[in-house]
Amino acid sequence: MLDAELLTLTKFNTVWSGNPVMVAAVGSLQAKVNSINTQDQAQKASTKGITMTKEQAKTAMIDLAYSHIVAGKAYATATNNTLLKETLHYSHSDLKKLKDTDCDDVCQIVKDAVSPFIASMANYGATAATLTALQNGINAFSAMIGKPRSQKAATVVATKTIDQYIRETRTINKESLDLIIEQYKTINPAFYKEYKSARMIVDIGSHFTTVLMGLILDENGPIENAVVKVRDTTKFKKTDAKGSFKFLGLAEGGYVVEVTAPNNKAVSVKVKVTEKDVSKVEIKLERILSDDAIG
Template sequence: MTDPQENKLSMYISVQTVVNKNDTVWSGLPAFVTAFGEYEGMIQDIQNTRLVQEGDITGVPKDKAQAKEAAIQKALEVSTAVYAYAAKNNNNTLKEKVNYSPSDLRRSRDTVLIDRLQVIHNEANNIVGDLGDYGIDANDLTDLQGLIDAYENLVEEPRAAITNKSEATAALVSLFKQGDALLNEQLDKLMEQFKEDNGKFYTQYFNARIIIDLGVRHEAEEPQEPEIPSE
């Protein structure tokens, strides 16, 4: 969220606080009740969207590295057993399909590695009934598939997070436009209903409508600062 957006959100919340403290004044005006309900919903949407925008993904690379190594270790356990089986049975095609050294796997790009790990799993799965003598059973393949899936999810997560952040940033612009419209075109106008009989509420409301930026006070773009009635 930008500094101007943070400043404006603070103003929104100040207005919300003032209005809620004076609910007995406006609760009998249906149009105000409806507009303020939308306004509070808009503030909640902004706060929820900000959480998405500011989501921390700095730990993902470390998690991905750990998941990658775990998947590779399990894949090597399986592939070496399959290789030995293939050698015993003179199956050169199968040998080549699973013939990856640790460095071959570790140096692979993420998407290539996922494909290679999946090939190892699938080839082993085709002969799992014959791998018991080589130390591999169906549980090992289930474990390997789980490790592959976990690694693949972490490969995709940063891109998804970046997309979500971009969408959240765009959504905030729209939400602030919605908030400004609710204030400028509805709540500000309806406040005139309280100017004569509830001057204190009226004054507090428009004082809250002033945006505070780095300690300097200035008016919201609309409306212009109203005349404050004398008490």
């Protein structure tokens, strides 16, 4: 949403670049958006030389991801790797039904899940080369979905919370850019109209400021690669090295978060997601003791 606004400003750069006040305001907005994007766990590297259309790129990415799902399931079955098999629960049609902004995330989960075992998966149809091709496909598609107005916005930040950055972009728009732009209504109507259209979409698209993030840990500390699902949705994540996870774009309301991790008891927790805010949850799992495993 914010990217659509910035794309419009870039398109008409020659119109406003001579106005130092406008330059400063746009620079401030860009800096805030950069702060969001650089901290986004789902940030993907842009790929040069992409000639495919977005739909072609999505289809290629899905086909590559599904080939690794099939190979991964076969390997998981042969090695009794329950967690891997559970992670790769998506069908080809499941992937095709996902929204663009969710599809690349799920394909990334597939790639990350298979990666630790890829050296042993050649006989199942997956190799380091095919895994690299999948990552390249994810990168290519992710770069393309930044072009239309469906670009993801809100992300976890390091030095400030994500809601602070989002609120700051809103302030820059409403208290600065939206006021400065009025002078272009007669000077350059085309620029004015397109900017207003982009801004309207930013305001309507408030669901991008809805974030559910959390921490999964046990008595030993944060848990990496815990599987976090939002029940009755396609939302599905694995925790990072710090035990953190993040979901974007959930509608406002109540949800049940299901968490599983090796050597820990599965748990389900009710959470509430509030629009235009960051909902946070800390979930502590109970370790499975050896006595529990025996009897």
